[in-house]
Amino acid sequence: MIKLKYGNTNTFFISGLLIDTDYAGSLPAFYRALKANGITVRDIRCVLATHYHPDHMGLIGALTEQGVTLLLPDVQRDAVHFSDRIFRRDGLPFIPVNESTAQGISCADSRAFLANLGIAGEIIHTPSHSADSVSLILDDGSCFVGDLEPYEYLEAYEDNIPLQQDWAQIMQHHPKRIYYAHAPERIL
Numbered sequence: 001m002i003k004l005k006y007g008n009t010n011t012f013f014i015s016g017l018l019i020d021t022d023y024a025g026s027l028p029a030f031y032r033a034l035k036a037n038g039i040t041v042r043d044i045r046c047v048l049a050t051h052y053h054p055d056h057m058g059l060i061g062a063l064t065e066q067g068v069t070l071l072l073p074d075v076q077r078d079a080v081h082f083s084d085r086i087f088r089r090d091g092l093p094f095i096p097v098n099e100s101t102a103q104g105i106s107c108a109d110s111r112a113f114l115a116n117l118g119i120a121g122e123i124i125h126t127p128s129h130s131a132d133s134v135s136l137i138l139d140d141g142s143c144f145v146g147d148l149e150p151y152e153y154l155e156a157y158e159d160n161i162p163l164q165q166d167w168a169q170i171m172q173h174h175p176k177r178i179y180y181a182h183a184p185e186r187i188l
Helices: 028-038 061-066 074-079 084-089 106-115 149-158 159-170
Strands: 001-006 010-014 017-019 047-048 069-073 103-105 121-125 134-137 142-144 177-179
Touching: 001 028, 047 061, 061 069, 069 074, 069 106, 074 103, 103 106, 106 121, 134 159, 149 159
Parallel strands: 017 047, 047 069, 069 103, 142 177
Antiparallel strands: 001 010, 010 017, 121 134, 134 142
16 A cells, blocks of 8 residues: 555555545646656546545546546446536636546445455445545554544444444444545554
8 A cells, every 4th residue: 555645635456446535626736646656547546535625526527537447336326527516616727527437336346346445444434524525444443534533532423324324334344444535543
């Protein structure tokens, strides 16, 4: 696993899978981060957004135009263009996602798809942050949770049943390391 930090969002690269991208307009910084880590765009087979907020998917359109396959879980299909109006409003250079070229999967079938990439794990729906949020849970105990509120803050959200349900689902997988989009890694 390689962590690419080139903007505000932690991006991760695992066996050909890129998890999240930063904001639209960060493509030059992304290329520099790839080069610094000995990765090329050709090494990226698929990209997965933990959700479709602007700071997690801003480069997906540009990457798919370069041959990277968008991995699109069924629970995210309706959210793919959520950020388009934000990028347009802010005048940022972006290429809208063309979901017709994406590899659609269900979360239930994600294990088989990931196995084809050499990744042992699955994608689970964790909608407490946004309805389209997903987390990648690897069998080695690594969990990539995007903007999910940190586990150590769970008591502060005692009335947030969806957040409690998301963490209960993650904890069933016996996580060892939690990787957040905007916070340092947490070892459990």
